[in-house]
Amino acid sequence: MNDPRPELDPLSALGPLNPVPDAEALRDPARSAELLRRVLSDATASVRVLPSSRQRRQRRIIVVVAVGAVAAAAAFAWVAVRGHDDPLSLSCYATASLESDRTQVPPAHGDPRNICASEWVAGRVTGTRSDPPPLIACVRDEGSVAVLPATRGTACSRFGWADLDPNANRQADFVIRAYDQLVAAFRSEPCLDLHEAHATARRILEANNLDWIVSGPPEFPAERPCASLAIDPNERTVTLVPVPRLPAADG
């Protein structure tokens, strides 16, 4: 018996499933004005302005970490603005080619090859879940790590990169450890105020022998009393960012 259903283009069928079909209907001048005011306030807050004096154009890394279990609103991904010049960056390449699709993953302890292998299994390297091929890890010019499929003849030197020595103590490891501890400390509390956040960040940085700056506004506005973090390893700065106290988890 033939399937009675007419042929359906599944991509076309995604359109009607659009949860917000009409973006124009979201125009709200009052809300937009308030949001703009907040953006300009945050953007010009007492954050060290990153200089653009370097000879090579580089993107800076700014990570904002959520505070508390439900403050995901400010949980900007580590990879949101990371550039290719970030020493903590880990790129998982789909093929052994500089033109390859790649995915960037947050910094983590452990063998970068194992980290990227997990990305292959999750389907985030090629778009399809698959077993990872044999992988090699290389250190790029600026210090970031690239993990490529180890096809025959593939060597880091082919791209002018160095082999990653898994036994070497990278400065990145200390920063990653501090990052993990900062994230854990801030997420363990529903809301850290400015002073508590400053003390916590200072304590963790010192415990990891990181001579970094902790900066932020002199006080938080009443509507945003909780602290979130912006971490910039290149500038060795942790910036405290005010965020709203959000309601309890909505599932």
Added chain:
Amino acid sequence: MERAFVAFFNEHEHKLRAFALRRTASPAWADEIVAGVMVIAWRRFNDIPPEAPFGWLCGVAFRVARNDERGRRRYVRLIDQAVAEAETRPLVAYLESDALLAEQLEAVVAAFQVLGDLDQEVLRLVAWEGLNGRDLAAALDTSEPAARKRVSRARERLRAAYLAVTTDSVDDRRAR
């Protein structure tokens, strides 16, 4: 620069908010994502490609949203809700009945969820944000040819997954 940024903000904010709402289903959270992405846009204003500003914004926002587990869970619930609502929503003309429509949409959703995160987002950018060409390339942080290739691959994977799901359901009906 502030004047230029304000114009930029006013042009794109509501579209970015729609992008965020489609992935979070939370107005408060969508506001936070929009604010955060726009702060990044302020700081990197000179890096935004003038020919594809909204694509650039989508790229930043996508990398924000996809790395948040709570957003992923919310998105799954949103799809379930969309499928439930589809039974009473007028859709493409060639579908013969609401019953078929709901069943086919369920199959599309099931197929979509089998895809990897990147494929899903590529298809969302095309089907929901309406991106193509330079905007899509900017969102995916790649070249236009590479972006087209990604769309083509993702589309084929979705089609294959959809066929697999619908073949299974036809076999189930035959077996009854």
